[in-house]
Amino acid sequence: xxxxxxxxxxxxxxxxxxxxxxxxxxxxEKKGRTKAEVDEIIRxxxxxxxxxxxxxxxxxxxxxTFFAKAPKxxxxxxxxxxxxxxxxxxxxxxxxxxxxxxxxxxxxxxxxGKAMEKILRTP
Numbered sequence: 721x722x723x724x725x726x727x728x729x730x731x732x733x734x735x736x737x738x739x740x741x742x743x744x745x746x747x748x749e750k751k752g753r754t755k756a757e758v759d760e761i762i763r764x765x766x767x768x769x770x771x772x773x774x775x776x777x778x779x780x781x782x783x784x785t786f787f788a789k790a791p792k793x794x795x796x797x798x799x800x801x802x803x804x805x806x807x808x809x810x811x812x813x814x815x816x817x818x819x820x821x822x823x824x825x826x827x828x829x830x831x832x833g834k835a836m837e838k839i840l841r842t843p
Contacts, residue, residue, distance in 0.1 A: 729784070732820055736780040744827045751831040761826045764840045765819075767792030787819040797822050799841035804828065 732740075745755045762773060767790055776786055787793070797819075801810045804824045812818040829839050 730817065733784040733816060734782050736782055737786045738777045738780045740783075741777060744823075747827060747831045751833065753830050753833075757830055757836060758827060760836065761830060761839060762823065765794055765797060765823055765826065766790035767794065783820055784816050787816055793819070796841045796843060799843065800825055 741758075744758050748754065748758050759770065759773065762768065763770070766773075766787070768776065769791075772791065781789075798810075800822045802808070802825055804821045807821070809818060809821045809825050812821055826839055830836075
């Protein structure tokens with residue numbers, strides 16, 4: 721049995737957060753939500769300060785690095801459940817992909833009109 725150690729990373733890992741960020745904002749704003757709410761979600765999930773988040777966007781940091789170097793991933797993120805792109809986020813085994821899908825799920829919930837108090841999970 722052989723293992724594929726040269727398995728190619730999903731494209732989203734090497735995509736810059738700055739390249740996807742405007743799409744998060746557009747998705748939210750189309751539904752009457754704000755950039756400030758998207759930023760609050762990202763900061764809640766990752767622990768980035770507004771200044772450090774902007775620095776990551778300016779540096780065009782890729783998603784893999786963005787999550788690997790996040791100051792403090794929110795311990796309540798494990799409370800995020802549901803389906804994104806046909807996959808249950810809580811069942812994603814690969815850590816980086818799960819973190820990316822958590823963010824996607826939170827932005828989806830924002831765009832669907834869910835209250836911030838419910839989006840930013842607390843036990």
